[in-house]
Amino acid sequence: MRVLFLTKYSEKGASSRYRFYNYKKYLEENNITPSYKPLFGDSYLKYLYKGNTIIKNLLAIYFVIKRIFFLAFNIKRYDHVVIEAELFPHFDYKFDYFFLKKIKSFSLDFDDNISANYQNTSRKDKIPQLIKMANFVTVGNHWYFSEFKGNLIYLPTVIDLDQYSQHNVQEKDEMPSVVWIGSPSTQKYLLLIEKSLVNISDKFNFKLKIIGGNISLDRKINVEYIQWDSKTENLNLAKSDIGIMPLEKTFWENGKCGFKLIQYMASGIAVIASDLQANKEIVENNVSGFIVSSLPQWEKKIYELLQNKELRYSMGVAGRKTVEERYSYQVWGKKYADIIKNNK
Structure with missing residues (x-):
């Protein structure tokens, strides 16, 4: 055929x-x-x-x-x-x-x-x-x-499981890290939670890793910019601790498919995502990550995961299992x- x-x-x-x-x-x-x-x-x-x-x-x-x-x-x-x-x-x-x-x-x-x-x-x-x-x-x-x-x-x-074979086996960064992966066309969504990231920075020392973007954020946020590369993508994700996917809730975003979340979960890290249909299908709330619907919730859940290494690990394991069963x-x-x- x-x-x-x-x-x-x-x-x-x-x-x-x-x-x-x-x-x-x-x-x-x-x-x-x-x-x-x-x-x-x-x-x-x-x-x-x-x-x-x-x-x-x-x-x-x-x-x-x-x-x-x-x-x-x-x-x-x-x-x-x-x-x-x-x-x-x-x-x-x-x-x-x-x-x-x-x-x-x-x-x-x-x-x-x-x-x-x-x-x-x-x-x-x-x-x-x-x-x-x-x-x-x-x-x-x-x-x-x-x-x-x-x-x-x-x-x-x-995703291809063969390309995401490393999960929870890489040494994590010394400083707990929150990661976002995307492109210059979608990095604008980070601005939605910039205030939350600033507030967390005032009370907890963490790093925000931006893969594939170059957006400028408040200087209080410790940002590391990483050029996207298919050969290092999984490694950079697996060495992180929390994957985030903030989105607006409009007619356009309703059609999004939550692929960032699948990449994060395949890499064995906990996730936090905006309350949209695809995200709710992928993430089992409170098991493989958190689904949030407001700026205060973003701040609360990021801070909670940064403080709780065991919870991050268990959510990462649950997320990887979900991807192996449903998203490869x-x-x-x-x-x-x-x-x-x-x-x-």
């Missing part, structure tokens, strides 16, 4: 990598031959992160034209097409529809609530219409089931292959 994955980015884009490229060997083991064709090349990502809007937009136009030509001459070669969210971001539904109607079997995948981008525009019905048109739609958390109508299938964003490619690899084969 020949399956084309029309991803948004190459393997350098985290969402594309974890939800598509990392499934390659599992698909091949289950008689599926995957091909990958990203919309945006690596040069686009480079200028996206640099914040160079003019060059980024020019590249976007080029890559859109390139996708149009590819679809016009190659799409009929495949038995099924998997599309990361939408064919052409920010275009009208009719533009996507023109190409989709020529595809004999296709599915969509969402690990972000892309429909939030169109909420107050003339294109607000684009994503619901695409979902109804697709053979099936894989989604990263169950919130989507209450929000959209269509053939929705749950597919969490997961080892668990979902064949399942995803079966989803494609049984729903095309």
Whole structure:
């Protein structure tokens, strides 16, 4: 079975990598031959992160034209097409529809609530219409089931256990540490709990490790900035003590899939996360971590875990067990292959 994955980015884009490229060997083991064709090349990502809007937009136009030509001459070669969210971001539904109607079997995948981008525009019905048109739609958390109508299938964003083999075996940092992992586009969420981190800093000596971000926070907070590297990611997490995932509670964030939490838990550390659907599905409150819904709760729970080494350890062990049972490619690899084969 020949399956084309029309991803948004190459393997350098985290969402594309974890939800598509990392499934390659599992698909091949289950008689599926995957091909990958990203919309945006690596040069686009480079200028996206640099914040160079003019060059980024020019590249976007080029890559859109390139996708149009590819679809016009190659799409009929495949038995099924998997599309990361939408064919052409920010275009009208009719533009996507023109190409989709020529595809004999296709599915969509969402690990972000892309429909939030169109909420107050003339294109607000684009994503619901695409979902109804697709053979099936894989989604990263169950919130989507209450929000959209269509053939929705749950597919969490997961990790490779072989890449997260070290948990609670690394020597921890001498100073207790709180860790956040992400990208420049999501580091803004740290500002939501900055005040709590300042208050804790006044009474407890700890380090905040920021992996993949460079945001400036209050000088009272002892911050260590770490460049993201796939080779050292697990080690940096495993040497930490508490993983955090603060989020706002809006229409956009409701579609988040809690992947940071899975990374933390796979590394065997306790977690604290905002009260959102995906986070509550992943974290068993008071067992593998804490789900919090206010700034005072953030401060209380971070402080509690910083003071309690035994509780951090027990939550880390419970979190690792959850990931081993529910959130790995080892668990979902064949399942995803079966989803494609049984729903095309």
